[in-house]
Amino acid sequence: MLVNQFTIQTSERQQLVDITSRVSSIVRDWDVPSVLVYVPHTTAGILINEHADPDVAADMLTALDAIVPVDAGYRHAEGNSPAHVKTSLVGTSQVVPLEGGRLRLGTWQGIFLAEFDGPRMRKVYVSAL
Amino acid sequence: MLVNQFTIQTSERQQLVDITSRVSSIVRDWDVPSVLVYVPHTTAGILINEHADPDVAADMLTALDAIVPVDAGYRHAEGNSPAHVKTSLVGTSQVVPLEGGRLRLGTWQGIFLAEFDGPRMRKVYVSAL
Amino acid sequence: MLVNQFTIQTSERQQLVDITSRVSSIVRDWDVPSVLVYVPHTTAGILINEHADPDVAADMLTALDAIVPVDAGYRHAEGNSPAHVKTSLVGTSQVVPLEGGRLRLGTWQGIFLAEFDGPRMRKVYVSAL
Numbered sequence: 315m316l317v318n319q320f321t322i323q324t325s326e327r328q329q330l331v332d333i334t335s336r337v338s339s340i341v342r343d344w345d346v347p348s349v350l351v352y353v354p355h356t357t358a359g360i361l362i363n364e365h366a367d368p369d370v371a372a373d374m375l376t377a378l379d380a381i382v383p384v385d386a387g388y389r390h391a392e393g394n395s396p397a398h399v400k401t402s403l404v405g406t407s408q409v410v411p412l413e414g415g416r417l418r419l420g421t422w423q424g425i426f427l428a429e430f431d432g433p434r435m436r437k438v439y440v441s442a443l
Numbered sequence: 444m445l446v447n448q449f450t451i452q453t454s455e456r457q458q459l460v461d462i463t464s465r466v467s468s469i470v471r472d473w474d475v476p477s478v479l480v481y482v483p484h485t486t487a488g489i490l491i492n493e494h495a496d497p498d499v500a501a502d503m504l505t506a507l508d509a510i511v512p513v514d515a516g517y518r519h520a521e522g523n524s525p526a527h528v529k530t531s532l533v534g535t536s537q538v539v540p541l542e543g544g545r546l547r548l549g550t551w552q553g554i555f556l557a558e559f560d561g562p563r564m565r566k567v568y569v570s571a572l
Numbered sequence: 573m574l575v576n577q578f579t580i581q582t583s584e585r586q587q588l589v590d591i592t593s594r595v596s597s598i599v600r601d602w603d604v605p606s607v608l609v610y611v612p613h614t615t616a617g618i619l620i621n622e623h624a625d626p627d628v629a630a631d632m633l634t635a636l637d638a639i640v641p642v643d644a645g646y647r648h649a650e651g652n653s654p655a656h657v658k659t660s661l662v663g664t665s666q667v668v669p670l671e672g673g674r675l676r677l678g679t680w681q682g683i684f685l686a687e688f689d690g691p692r693m694r695k696v697y698v699s700a701l
Contacts, residue, residue, distance in 0.1 A: 317476060317540070347575065347699050348608055350477055350572075352540055354549025356493040362664045363656055364614040369647040370656050377657040380644045386509045389498040398492055398499050399506040402533050404660050406491045406552075409538060409667060411575070411610055411699045418697060420612025423664075439547060441476050441540045443572050443608075443701050446605065446669070479606055479701075481669055483678025485622040515638045518627040527621055527628050528635040531662050535620045535681075538667060568676060570605050570669045572701050 316344060316442035324432035328379075330361075330371035334417070334424040337440055342415045346442040349417070352407040353438055357397035357431035359404040360438075365424025374428075378403070397430035404428050409443060445473060445571035453561035457508075459490075459500035463546070463553040466569055471544045475571040478546070481536040482567055486526035486560035488533040489567075494553025507532070507559075526559035533557050538572060574602060574700035582690035586637075588619075588629035592675070592682040595698055600673045604700040607675070610665040611696055615655035615689035617662040618696075623682025632686075636661070655688035662686050667701060 318340045322331055333351075341349050351360050364370040378400050388395035408425060411418040419425070427436060447469045451460055462480075470478050480489050493499040507529050517524035537554060540547040548554070556565060576598045580589055591609075599607050609618050622628040636658050646653040666683060669676040677683075685694060 317542070348701060350538055350540060352538070352547075354547065354552060356491075356499070356549065356551045361660045362614075363660050367648055367650075369649070370614070370653065373644075373646040373648050373653040374657055374660060376644050376646065377640060377653065380641045381510055381639055381657075382506060383509045386502075386505050388502040388505065390496055390502050391498070392496075395499065395502040395506065399503055399510075402490045402492050402503060405534060405663060407538055409608055409610070409665055409701075411608060411697050413575070418610075418612065420614065420695075422614045423612060437549075439540050443477060443538075446671070479667055479669060481667070481676075483676065483681060485620075485628070485678065485680045510639055511635060512638045515631075515634050517631040517634065519625055519631050520627070521625075524628065524631040524635065528632055528639075531619045531621050531632060534663060536667055566678075568669050572606060572667075 318440045320438055322427055322436045324429040327432055328375050329429040330426040332365050332424050333427050337425055338417055340440045344415050344442055348409055348411045348443045350409055350441045350443050358436050359401040359406055359428045360408045361404040361426050361428050362408050362423050364422045366422050394431045400430045447569045449567055451556055451565045453558040456561055457504050458558040459555040461494050461553050462556050466554055467546055469569045473544050473571055477538055477540045477572045479538055479570045479572050487565050488530045488535055488557045489537045490533040490555050490557050491537050491552050493551045495551050523560045529559045576698045578696055580685055580694045582687040585690055586633050587687040588684040590623050590682050591685050595683055596675055598698045602673050602700055606667055606669045606701045608667055608699045608701050616694050617659040617664055617686045618666045619662040619684050619686050620666050620681050622680045624680050652689045658688045
């Protein structure tokens with residue numbers, strides 16, 4: 315079965331959740347060259363960055379808060395336009411190469427669900443490519 | 444035929460054009476796990492975000508204008524460096540999972556061509572993965 | 573052999589290195605619909621943008637310096653948080669469609685390794701999709 319999915323209950327308004335081991339265990343038996351990790355949401359994304367030092371994830375959220383204006387004359391009535399913008403800056407998905415069912419991530423790389431408008435229940439789709 | 448393309452004539456200098464239904468009708472008979480939506484341009488990109496409320500697309504352009512400096516001592520003589528930068532921030536392509544020829548987009552997700560230097564005629568490549 | 577890789581020794585702290593011809597020669601015999609270009613690093617990314625005028629690459633780095641704050645109260649002790657953030661803004665990989673072993677890039681498009689914390693030896697993975 316080369317399509318799978320799981321859910322994550324986030325606990326903060328903004329949060330980077332390390333999902334590397336979840337993805338890793340799903341693809342363990344997959345004899346395919348790469349995998350797509352995708353979120354079907356518009357205020358949460360997927361990014362790859364350092365997961366050895368959790369400060370990097372914290373700094374990412376700090377920087378995105380500095381980059382995306384809180385109020386720029388937005389029209390969207392729900393008031394969460396910055397979360398939509400952050401999602402398009404980091405991206406809705408990532409593709410990771412595989413080798414013998416093992417993610418070919420670099421030494422410092424981890425896969426994160428990036429929550430920008432939580433806490434919410436989020437879905438992650440994992441598909442063979 | 445698992446490779447297709449279409450053209451879009453944009454009408455504004457900056458504009459998010461919802462191409463979800465165009466892509467959707469192309470992949471209808473594709474029995475593959477996912478699809479690549481790609482633009483062969485350097486001042487237009489592809490992004491996935493909310494298409495239920497058109498204000499989200501408008502806010503995205505407003506925010507990108509606030510994020511990318513209009514003048515930062517750019518050297519490119521054409522004067523459209525901010526459009527090149529925005530393209531690399533949102534990305535040149537998106538990958539979307541498929542199931543039985545149906546895009547597995549989330550409830551609120553749509554696929555947009557992001558025009559940053561229009562109006563122009565733009566191409567969109569759609570390929571099976 | 574539909575998986576390949578090469579290394580790049582960057583020479584500057586920040587630099588966009590055009591790797592289009594390297595990727596192009598690797599995929600020459602690949603009869604597949606697209607290719608993944610991926611870096612296993614957290615302070616370097618991959619982006620697609622104009623490579624006809626080298627000023628565009630220079631302007632990209634100038635703009636990213638203006639976008640990502642040098643100091644926003646970061647916690648990561650190594651002091652290179654802006655490089656991590658820039659990596660997630662441009663992305664860790666790009667997917668490019670292929671046709672008969674030829675990259676279907678647009679007229680102005682090139683593939684760049686984006687170095688944000690060099691000079692370093694960087695790896696680039698190239699895999700068939």
